[in-house]
């Protein structure tokens with residue numbers, strides 16, 4: 032794997048307004064350093080313990096994104112440093128992030144994770160549920176949260192039309208929310224969708240952040 036070359040390749044393919052989160056889960060700190068030396072600063076991890084261990088030993092200007100299932104009791108471990116939690120799938124978790132960010136006197140950016148895949152195993156709010164919740168919730172009740180946008184994962188399938196329609200659904204929800212519940216929320220700008228196998232489709236559907244792991248770092252063991 033030539034990690035630096037893989038990043039350079041992706042940077043060329045991504046429109047300039049699209050950000051790249053290098054998903055480094057399961058890969059050692061040395062691999063992250065290789066990406067860092069190639070100029071990469073945004074990294075994604077999906078386990079609190081692994082993220083905390085890596086954050087301690089890696090450069091402090093890395094922008095860490097949490098992208099996995101997060102238990103409430105783990106929020107306090109990452110709250111001192113995490114930049115964005117992309118996988119907020121319940122109000123209970125949101126409350127805990129707000130509380131722990133407050134304790135650290137920090138603002139933590141979050142993305143709401145939306146369940147767009149056919150697979151039951153994937154997490155997230157249902158699109159209609161999400162609209163209903165945010166038509167009632169008061170954004171001011173979360174002073175230590177910056178609402179950054181939405182995140183979603185498409186079904187793991189070779190059917191490109193299906194993946195496209197799922198990303199389309201996510202973009203529509205994003206536009207709906209941005210013109211209603213999040214109308215006065217300037218930070219609500221990001222649509223995080225696209226991984227190694229489907230990022231090109233995601234880009235064509237309006238993604239602003241792609242989360243790419245295997246293409247950069249190779250297969251996970």
Ligand SMILES: *Cc1c(COP(=O)(O)O)cnc(C)c1O
Nearest residue numbers: 054098226227228242243244245
């Ligand atoms: C692992 C993971 C990715 C990256 O997947 P690749 O297929 O390796 O690019 C992206 N998003 C989430 C939420 C992940 O868990």
